[in-house]
Amino acid sequence: xxxxxxxxxxxxxxxxxxxxxxxxxxxxxxxxxxxxxxxxxxxxxxxxxxxxxxxxxxxxxxxxxxxxxxxxxxxxxxxxxxxxxxxxxxxxxxxxxxxxxxxxxxxxxxxxxxxxxxxxxxxxxxxxxxxxxxxxxxxxxxxxxxxxxxxxxxxxxxxxxxxxxxxxxxxxxxxxxxxxxxxxxxxxxxxxxxxxxxxxxxxxxxxxxxxxxxxxxxxxxxxxxxxxxxxxxxxxxxxxxxxxxxxxxxxxxxxxxxxxxxx
Amino acid sequence: xxxxxxxxxxxxxxxxxxxxxxxxxxxxxxxxxxxxxxxxxxxxxxxxxxxxxxxxxxxxxxxxxxxxxxxxxxxxxxxxxxxxxxxxxxxxxxxxxxxxxxxxxxxxxxxxxxxxxxxxxxxxxxxxxxxxxxxxxxxxxxxxxxxxxxxxxxxxxxxxxxxxxxxxxxxxxxxxxxxxxxxxxxxxxxxxxxxxxxxxxxxxxxxxxxxxxxxxxxxxxxxxxxxxxxxxxxxxxxxxxxxxxxxxxxx
Numbered sequence: 001x002x003x004x005x006x007x008x009x010x011x012x013x014x015x016x017x018x019x020x021x022x023x024x025x026x027x028x029x030x031x032x033x034x035x036x037x038x039x040x041x042x043x044x045x046x047x048x049x050x051x052x053x054x055x056x057x058x059x060x061x062x063x064x065x066x067x068x069x070x071x072x073x074x075x076x077x078x079x080x081x082x083x084x085x086x087x088x089x090x091x092x093x094x095x096x097x098x099x100x101x102x103x104x105x106x107x108x109x110x111x112x113x114x115x116x117x118x119x120x121x122x123x124x125x126x127x128x129x130x131x132x133x134x135x136x137x138x139x140x141x142x143x144x145x146x147x148x149x150x151x152x153x154x155x156x157x158x159x160x161x162x163x164x165x166x167x168x169x170x171x172x173x174x175x176x177x178x179x180x181x182x183x184x185x186x187x188x189x190x191x192x193x194x195x196x197x198x199x200x201x202x203x204x205x206x207x208x209x210x211x212x213x214x215x216x217x218x219x220x221x222x223x224x225x226x227x228x229x230x231x232x233x234x235x236x237x238x239x240x241x242x243x244x245x246x247x248x249x250x251x252x253x254x255x256x257x258x259x260x261x262x263x
Numbered sequence: 264x265x266x267x268x269x270x271x272x273x274x275x276x277x278x279x280x281x282x283x284x285x286x287x288x289x290x291x292x293x294x295x296x297x298x299x300x301x302x303x304x305x306x307x308x309x310x311x312x313x314x315x316x317x318x319x320x321x322x323x324x325x326x327x328x329x330x331x332x333x334x335x336x337x338x339x340x341x342x343x344x345x346x347x348x349x350x351x352x353x354x355x356x357x358x359x360x361x362x363x364x365x366x367x368x369x370x371x372x373x374x375x376x377x378x379x380x381x382x383x384x385x386x387x388x389x390x391x392x393x394x395x396x397x398x399x400x401x402x403x404x405x406x407x408x409x410x411x412x413x414x415x416x417x418x419x420x421x422x423x424x425x426x427x428x429x430x431x432x433x434x435x436x437x438x439x440x441x442x443x444x445x446x447x448x449x450x451x452x453x454x455x456x457x458x459x460x461x462x463x464x465x466x467x468x469x470x471x472x473x474x475x476x477x478x479x480x481x482x483x484x485x486x487x488x489x490x491x492x493x494x495x496x497x498x499x500x501x502x503x504x505x506x507x508x509x510x511x512x513x514x
Contacts, residue, residue: 002373004370004371004373005370005371005373007370008367008368008370008371009367009371011366011367011370012356012359012363012367015358015359015360015363015367016356016358016359019358020358082356086354086355086356086357086358087353087354088354088355088356090318090320090353091353091355091368091413092371093319093320094318094319094320094343094348095343095368095371095372096339096340096341096343096344096371096372097371098340250322253319253320253321253322254321254322255281256279256281256312256315256321258320258321259315259320259321
């Protein structure tokens, strides 16, 4: 792993964002809009607070955490798409750049985007709705870390699919993560899902994080079990998805797809 | 006096099949240090697939690629550090300026003295007036110069050039050819060159490898190939082989 190759890719994307207002807007616009809409819905539903205890606290918290996962995934996939749109993949993969260095650079971009989005959403929630995301307490750190890793897993998986099936699959960059939303139990507890779907949700690390978040906010109990499940599942899935990425890249090189992926 | 020199690039029985279609069929050739080898052939002859395999972008079905005596399949990183390419058909990121694109390439290859190197290449390719321009605003000729600048910036030992002068006016194309010849003489650069301009191929190439339907059908100096096919010039040879390909494909 050579740091100069990773930083070269990071600089390439920072140059891109430096003079592209639409790209910067893309990072902040949707999370901000989400927060505004769901914030008002939350305020409205808060009138029924006695019937729905803790509703406001975990609804906005869940929204912020979900956006962190979403942006982590986008940080990976959109970085790849930028190369595809610029028809730059051939320049990159005909250089000494290794696939692992490419992945690390996309992860670095993802961290920058997630950091920016988290700060903006947390500040807006505080200013507009007097909601302090830090009330989740010390658990917030491990929750965010695990959600970001889950976002990366979905991001690398989606990137592999786009590499394999070409530009026509690019819609997956925005839609894939929503396939995971119903089984992530972002806004409702796992127990409301039908039994068969609960089994599927159980192997989704994000579901354990959101369950854990609700446990902290409603009962104040330490969600060690949920966190352990999330860490374990993320570990297994990271190994699986990196293996999948390498396999897909080898397949694309064999079929000549890597040089045609932007066509 | 004659003596053997180790080739910088040696291709042995290189084959690439995509399902039932054979794009490159048992091709063998080599490039010696400081040599310009022309890769010639009609569309679909397998030139681009060959170059893509040499750059590690496409995995060969069989055969061997050795660069600087190293196997490309096991020494990809070391080899590609000393190789670069330019193609009329590949663009650089459009939203970056010319200079930013060169900075990224320089960092990617871990070059030292970045600013001086970039200045030198910009001067060499007469790019001063558009070095701060966003790439999408360049003319096609300026874009080609940027692609070449990217290729020579890293001071490669082997350069793969796929129709490098295709979109240039005759004056700039002539300057580029002169520059490449200078690079070849001054730094011992070896070049694999493709073009559909036969005059250019004759002028540039020390030797030519002629591909037809994925197979190597002729190899030698331009004059030797012309003589072998009993034609008057390289263009006649090209037309003869290209038409044979077309007839064979349609039958």
